[in-house]
Amino acid sequence: MSRIDVRKTYKLYIGGQFPRSESGRSYIVNDAKGRLMANAAQASRKDARDAVVAARAAFGGWSGKTAYNRAQVVYRIAEVMEGRREQFEAELRASEGITAAKARTYVDAAIDRLVWYAGWADKLTQVVGNANPVAGPYFNLSTPEPSGVVAVVAPRGALLGLVSVVAPLIVTGNTVVVIASEQNPLTAITLGEVMATSDLPGGVVNVLTGSQAEIAPWLASHMDVNGIDLTGVEDEALATELEVAAADNLKRVRRPEPDTDWLAEPGLDRMTRFQETKTVWHPIGV
Amino acid sequence: MSTHIFEYAPAPESRAVVDIKPSYGLFINGEFVDGHGTSFKTVNPATEEVLAEVAEATDADVDEAVKAARRAYTRVWSRMSGAERAKYLYRIARIIQERGRELAVLESIDNGKPIKESRDVDIPVVAAHFFYYAGWADKLEYSGYGSTPLGVAGQVIPWNFPLLMLAWKIAPALACGNTVVLKPAETTPLTALLFAEICQQADLPPGVVNIVTGAGDTGRAIVAHPDVDKVAFTGSTEVGKAIARAVAGTDKKVTLELGGKAANIVFDDAPIDQAVEGIVNGIFFNQGHVCCAGSRLLVQESVADEVMARLKRRMSTLRVGDPLDKNTDVGAINSAEQLAKIRELSEIGEAEGAERWSAPCDLPANGYWFAPTVFTGVSQAHRIAREEIFGPVLSVLTFRTPSEAVEKANNTPFGLSAGVWTDKGSRILSMANKLRAGVVWANTFNKFDPTSPFGGYKESGYGREGGRHGLEAYLKGADA
Numbered sequence: 016m017s018r019i020d021v022r023k024t025y026k027l028y029i030g031g032q033f034p035r036s037e038s039g040r041s042y043i044v045n046d047a048k049g050r051l052m053a054n055a056a057q058a059s060r061k062d063a064r065d066a067v068v069a070a071r072a073a074f075g076g077w078s079g080k081t082a083y084n085r086a087q088v089v090y091r092i093a094e095v096m097e098g099r100r101e102q103f104e105a106e107l108r109a110s111e112g113i114t115a116a117k118a119r120t121y122v123d124a125a126i127d128r129l130v131w132y133a134g135w136a137d138k139l140t141q142v143v144g145n146a147n148p149v150a151g152p153y154f155n156l157s158t159p160e161p162s163g164v165v166a167v168v169a170p171r172g173a174l175l176g177l178v179s180v181v182a183p184l185i186v187t188g189n190t191v192v193v194i195a196s197e198q199n200p201l202t203a204i205t206l207g208e209v210m211a212t213s214d215l216p217g218g219v220v221n222v223l224t225g226s227q228a229e230i231a232p233w234l235a236s237h238m239d240v241n242g243i244d245l246t247g248v249e250d251e252a253l254a255t256e257l258e259v260a261a262a263d264n265l266k267r268v269r270r271p272e273p274d275t276d277w278l279a280e281p282g283l284d285r286m287t288r289f290q291e292t293k294t295v296w297h298p299i300g301v
Numbered sequence: 302m303s304t305h306i307f308e309y310a311p312a313p314e315s316r317a318v319v320d321i322k323p324s325y326g327l328f329i330n331g332e333f334v335d336g337h338g339t340s341f342k343t344v345n346p347a348t349e350e351v352l353a354e355v356a357e358a359t360d361a362d363v364d365e366a367v368k369a370a371r372r373a374y375t376r377v378w379s380r381m382s383g384a385e386r387a388k389y390l391y392r393i394a395r396i397i398q399e400r401g402r403e404l405a406v407l408e409s410i411d412n413g414k415p416i417k418e419s420r421d422v423d424i425p426v427v428a429a430h431f432f433y434y435a436g437w438a439d440k441l442e443y444s445g446y447g448s449t450p451l452g453v454a455g456q457v458i459p460w461n462f463p464l465l466m467l468a469w470k471i472a473p474a475l476a477c478g479n480t481v482v483l484k485p486a487e488t489t490p491l492t493a494l495l496f497a498e499i500c501q502q503a504d505l506p507p508g509v510v511n512i513v514t515g516a517g518d519t520g521r522a523i524v525a526h527p528d529v530d531k532v533a534f535t536g537s538t539e540v541g542k543a544i545a546r547a548v549a550g551t552d553k554k555v556t557l558e559l560g561g562k563a564a565n566i567v568f569d570d571a572p573i574d575q576a577v578e579g580i581v582n583g584i585f586f587n588q589g590h591v592c593c594a595g596s597r598l599l600v601q602e603s604v605a606d607e608v609m610a611r612l613k614r615r616m617s618t619l620r621v622g623d624p625l626d627k628n629t630d631v632g633a634i635n636s637a638e639q640l641a642k643i644r645e646l647s648e649i650g651e652a653e654g655a656e657r658w659s660a661p662c663d664l665p666a667n668g669y670w671f672a673p674t675v676f677t678g679v680s681q682a683h684r685i686a687r688e689e690i691f692g693p694v695l696s697v698l699t700f701r702t703p704s705e706a707v708e709k710a711n712n713t714p715f716g717l718s719a720g721v722w723t724d725k726g727s728r729i730l731s732m733a734n735k736l737r738a739g740v741v742w743a744n745t746f747n748k749f750d751p752t753s754p755f756g757g758y759k760e761s762g763y764g765r766e767g768g769r770h771g772l773e774a775y776l777k778g779a780d781a
Contacts, residue, residue: 255550262545
């Protein structure tokens with residue numbers, strides 16, 4: 016008799032823990048052929064709020080680490096992913112119905128993207144910061160700093176899309192609440208498991224699975240969220256509604272970009288969009 | 302305590318250098334035109350004298366201005382080489398210097414600010430902004446933001462630094478190859494209209510700069526115009542939020558420079574006399590009509606009494622009165638409406654239990670005046686500690702440890718600026734790291750320079766003005 020396989024329960028990733036939705040709800044995730052793959056947790060408003068609390072609590076420690084240290088942690092995520100690449104490839108093939116070669120391409124790109132961003136952690140300040148030659152005896156420096164807690168609606172492209180929107184935010188010191196692709200949420204939770212074992216402090220990245228249209232408005236109107244990245248919002252009316260809600264506390268907004276080619280090398284924009292520039296003045300004297 | 306050791310004789314600047322017309326039109330496509338709307342009056346806040354009638358631009362006028370800006374953008378300005386654009390900006394900078402005295406006097410008459418500030422701060426910095434951005438026009442490819450302009454910029458500016466805010470908006474926009482439609486504030490339109498004449502003197506191509514006067518409706522028409530590619534606003538957080546909502550779902554790029562409630566933090570090892578000068582400069586400069594004003598003084602408990610005693614003594618020597626008098630430190634409140642707001646919030650401060658003290662001074666019988674005022678015994682819950690008052694009103698809180706100072710300083714939805722006063726270099730750097738504010742002044746306050754980016758965190762808005770960073774708002778971006 017053949018062995019009965021042990022199936023995985025996919026849960027949320029909040030504050031370094033893997034809770035079920037407090038609502039007790041789940042939804043069915045099918046594979047590309049329409050067969051049941053798993054029940055995924057269907058996050059609620061309360062889960063979103065818990066995730067923001069976790070992200071806020073993690074912000075001081077994470078943004079206060081040295082850039083070198085953040086680079087090490089992000090590189091560590093790539094290392095752990097590399098060791099579990101077969102699992103990611105299998106999940107991608109099953110959930111998205113793509114070929115083995117294509118799955119390999121996406122996993123390669125996701126790992127390489129993390130390595131690329133890891134290298135930016137201690138260079139971005141040098142590239143976008145400035146020493147300002149003001150007309151007077153002052154020492155005057157401008158440096159980038161993270162905005163704080165950023166909510167992200169991840170695009171389709173269950174793994175590469177998710178890594179491409181989250182990595183630039185955390186490498187620059189923000190903490191993140193991300194709503195995974197509604198159609199393909201399972202690799203997002205597996206990525207959460209990788210993060211949980213990669214020296215990434217709990218709460219730096221929080222992954223919610225469920226309905227974008229249901230959860231995103233709570234994050235857009237949340238007064239303790241500093242920015243919202245709408246990259247994965249495909250419904251224009253919803254995107255406008257979220258941008259309007261984001262104005263309540265003047266969140267930094269990144270507008271939807273559903274057609275992004277995730278395999279292309281990204282520029283700096285995903286990092287700098289959620290950075291502030293701080294300028295410090297001090298007199299020069301004796 | 303003696304308040305006056307001796308009196309100065311009045312030293313009024315002459316008004317004769319300025320020619321104020323009885324009425325002004327809109328500046329569209331290089332010409333002054335009547336417009337389709339009604340007009341409103343602008344008054345001298347120090348005397349309540351009506352200075353001029355100014356046109357109120359309607360939606361149709363805004364549409365004409367945007368069309369003129371689009372034409373100038375497509376046919377002339379975006380096609381011109383950066384080096385040629387630069388020469389126009391250099392010309393403008395030079396004319397501002399040549400007519401500096403005229404501009405300073407007009408600014409003080411229309412705004413109420415002391416002549417020594419308009420003459421020594423505003424106008425020189427205005428000229429410096431045009432010089433600085435003129436030099437970028439042919440060097441944009443080195444900026445890191447590409448060199449592709451956005452198109453037509455709609456710009457709405459406030460009344461506290463009328464010409465300086467105009468320079469902050471127009472100089473980088475033009476250097477990057479954009480054309481502009483700018484609306485000055487309804488209480489301070491006159492220097493913007495004089496700037497329009499300067500554009501004519503400089504032979505700036507028609508339509509590159511358009512100036513439409515009016516109030517909130519005119520501003521809304523600019524923001525909502527479908528052919529405006531970029532919106533730049535400086536003003537209240539409330540209006541900033543309305544603008545953010547208005548542009549949602551569009552392709553318009555936006556920068557917002559909004560309110561603040563800056564903490565000015567004085568440690569026990571600070572050079573106290575210098576700190577007191579910094580406190581005074583932080584809150585009483587420009588009558589406290591400064592978004593980055595140091596309106597919350599956080600003073601370490603062990604030196605609080607000494608700092609307060611010296612601060613009150615210093616405040617007693619501030620000379621409040623005629624903005625055109627060269628001895629004046631604190632001028633007139635910009636409008637009756639603003640004066641009412643300052644009075645209301647100050648009364649709430651007293652009602653909530655804070656202790657009010659105003660510098661003894663005789664205020665003129667006419668005009669809008671408010672004596673420099675300080676509140677002690679303020680708690681973080683008090684409205685005067687939370688809301689922007691935008692007037693010469695200081696709230697004082699105390700702290701014991703650096704971490705308590707950071708906690709209190711950051712305990713606000715705003716994040717525009719902060720001040721730190723201490724002799725200890727490592728403490729300055731540590732505080733500068735922890736304060737969530739776009740500008741941190743250490744052992745100084747309210748310093749501005751065209752090379753230096755300015756702008757806020759959190760609800761103080763987004764984007765930076767000034768410096769290399771200021772170009773980003775007006776270019777498509779190397780990554781976009």
